[in-house]
Amino acid sequence: MKAIVFEEHGDVGKLQYKDVPEPKIGPNEALIKIKAAGCNYNDIWARKGLPGMEIIMPHVSGSDAAGEVVEVGSEVKSVKVGDEVMVHPGISCRTCEACTSGQEFFCRQYRIWGFQTGPLDGADAEYGRLPEVNLIPKPSQISFEEAATLPLTLMTVWRMLVTRARIQAGDYVLIWGGAGGLGSMAIQVCNLFGARGIAVVGSDKKAKYAKDLGAFEAINRNSQSVRDEVKRITNRAGADIVFEHTGEATWKDSIAALKRGGTLVTCGATSGFIGQTDIRFLWNKQMNFYGSHMGSKGELLQAMKFVHSGQIKPLMSEAFALKDASKAQKVMEDGEVMGKLALVPDHA
């Protein structure tokens, strides 16, 4: 089968479109004919390499996929050949205390599919091999490309805002990267809960995109002061929740924007890992800082109910041919994406 493979870390030039063996399934696994894969920042982290984390080579990236079941293992009961499915990308043992408490991301064997798995085990390929427990039904009203853009961001945002930050009606939620994959999903979750998403974006075009999605306000960080705008919008109170995933570049503004007793929740640090915190604010303003990483299958299924009902929409801006994965990653690295990107194999 064809796949996008890299054998060493580096720039997009390291991505090769080539033939690799089709995955062989175990008794509890299914083989998926991938109709579309979703692009995530994980794909770029894996290619570039992360300190202290082993990326298994040769590597096939891609943690989100949608497709059709074409083969099932002897023990598989919940899916059958012909089913249209999406991937839940958190692979874990499913039997330990963490897994059986709905906290599979704390499992000692936890791996993000296509990021920490391998060799040659990810969505950027014509076929994928997954445990049956990692497959969920694809809603019939959305396309494979749309479905492939959902799981990782939807689950991550749901856990951040709903489970961790306990979003409520009326909350002001400052959303960094408001037009990107995570941010655009965060705006939709705010709308679902009657909260007020304040999207921070880098251009007027992206501000319009965020407003059209239902953001309460949009701030262009290149022409406006985020701190001043948050003060104005919240009548000097500050944001109830700050939705962080950029890290170093935005950390100080995030803390400054938070109201007394407010909650900062973060799932990443795309601009750098070291953020400066004036600890006086932490205690004086009694702030809550929460880390969040991925989500459980239960959280993904809870969130998917709102995709089935049409209240949360997949936000795919462009689908590339699988062989053009390097172009898609380049667009993401340049910060040009609004919503999400998908990759489509030739056979789809």
Ligand SMILES: [Zn+2]
């Ligand atoms: Zn486990």
